[in-house]
Amino acid sequence: MTVMRGELLALRAGHVFDGVDVRQSGMVLIEDGVILDVDFTGAAPPEHASVTDFGPDAWLLPGLIDAHVHLCWDGSKEAVAHVSSDGHETVLETARASAAATLTTGVTTVRDLGDRDYLTLALRDQMPPTQRPDIVAAGPPITTRGGHCHFLGGEAEGADALRAAVREHAERGCDVVKVMASGGAMTPGSDSLQQQYDRSDLRLIVDEAHRRGLTAAAHAHAVPAIADVVDADFDTIEHFSFMTPDGVGLRQDLVDEVVRRETFVSVTVGMLPSGAPLPPPVAARIAEFWDVVAKVIASGARVVPGTDSGISPDKPHGVYPHALSQLTELGMPPRAVLRSATSEAAKAVGRAGRKGVVRPSADADLLVLGSSPIDDISAVTDIHAVYRAGHRVR
Ligand SMILES: [Zn+2]
Structure with a gap:
């Protein structure tokens, strides 16, 4: 193996899940926060490398990715009141705590799908990368006047205003545009069953986002809203809950179309087992x-797993392991869950190749477990180490 200059870390583990497959007896070389090389030949580490051997039972995997969080939301019963009326400094303090709590669970990348007043961008500037997950930011979600989460500051209606809203998100440095295609349960006066935009508005948002190099995510509960966001070709659909006036009505034709288009579905699973009562419509x-x-x-x-963490007491920041367990309970084999939480989620959030894989030139965001997450997904809580940008943070 080539000898490198500078500070070089060599991590050894009995098992490596590289984002797709499991391999045995791996050594990962890290320099300047990036994976330099991954070796499975049993070669000795370079002479000057600082070596950490986690042992034959250890599992090394890419840091996990939560495709749907709200760092500015404090996960309390009063989360909506706090995020809508607290001052910027207080909301930023909440976001700092949320980010730190998330990172210790091995989630090294989050996609924030709804802050207030672009505060996650401020957080990204102020908080050192090694103290927080990497943040893929949506800023305030685009919503109708008085619509779902209007208090976050993203109201826009009509073609010109929607175009301007996407432009502002891009110019401020957001990575993704989130639109509330239907109402939602968290907002007084909003109805999950109501559509907020028509098909042409949704298409305009997707086209404008893509033209400016951003991805597009749509929150959709109501069946007609789901039909429209599928048609508009969003990169990810959030919730995908098929709500009807009577309950829930899956439209298999829409699921088939999502499969055909390879659209990512960010199902907001994961909650504490004994949480507070859910909103009645939920x-x-x-x-x-x-x-x-x-x-x-x-x-x-x-x-892909998103948690919606921060919105309520049963979804605190750090709830992510529950989302992975729940996906297995809903029929996804552990290996597929791990893929969806790493390499697949990286594609969904626009970080393919850089995140969610243990490969040369990927960011050195890594998680080391004490037992096999393939045998039992709850091993994701048996954490021996977390690395963020090559720094050991746990
Ligand atoms: Zn959400």
């Missing part, structure tokens, strides 16, 4: 919703 449908997710998984859709 509580009434939850069992049927899990059934929908199981069918979406069985249909072969590209499901």
Whole structure:
């Protein structure tokens, strides 16, 4: 193996999940926060490398990716009130704590799908990368006047205003545009069953986002809203819950179309086992919703884990391991869950190749476990080490 200059780390582990497959007896070389090389030949580490051997039982994998979080939301019963009326410094303090709590669970990349006033961009500037996950930021979600999460600051209606909103998100440095295609349960006066935009508005948002190099994510609960966002070809669809006035009504034709288009579905699973009561429209449908997710998984859709962490007490920052367990309970084998949490999620959030893989030139965001997550997905909580940009943070 070539001898490198500078500070070189060599990590050894009995098992390596590289984002796609499992390999045995790996050594990962890291320099300047990036993976330099990955060796499975049993070669000795370079002479000047600083070596950490985690042992034959250890599993080394890419840092995990949460495709749907809200760092500015504090996960309390009053999360909406706090995020909508607290001062910028207070919200930033919440976001700092959220980011730190998330990183210790081995989640090294998050896609924030709804901050207030672009505060996650400020967080990204102020907080050292080694103290937080990498943040793929949406800024405030685009929504209608008085619509779902309007209090975050992203209201826009009509073609000109929508174009201007996407432009502003791009110019400020967002990576993704999030649009509220239907109403949602968190916002007083909003109705998950109502559509907020028509098909041409949604297409305009996707086209404008792509033209400016951003990805596009759509929040969609209501069946007609789901039909429109599938048609508009969003990169990811959030929730995908098929809500109807009577409950939940899966439209298999729309699931089939999502499979055909290879659209990512970011199902917001994962909650603490004994959380606070759910919002009534959600509580009434939850069992049927899990059934929908199981069918979406069985249909072969590209499901990635997002948690919606921060929105309520049963979804605190750090809830992510529960999302992975739940995906296995809903029929996804552990190996597929790990792929969806790493290499697949990296593609979904626009970080393919850099995140979610243990390969040369990927960022050295890594997780080391004490036992096999393939045998039992709950091993993701048996954490021996977390690396972010080549720094050991746990
Ligand atoms: Zn959300």
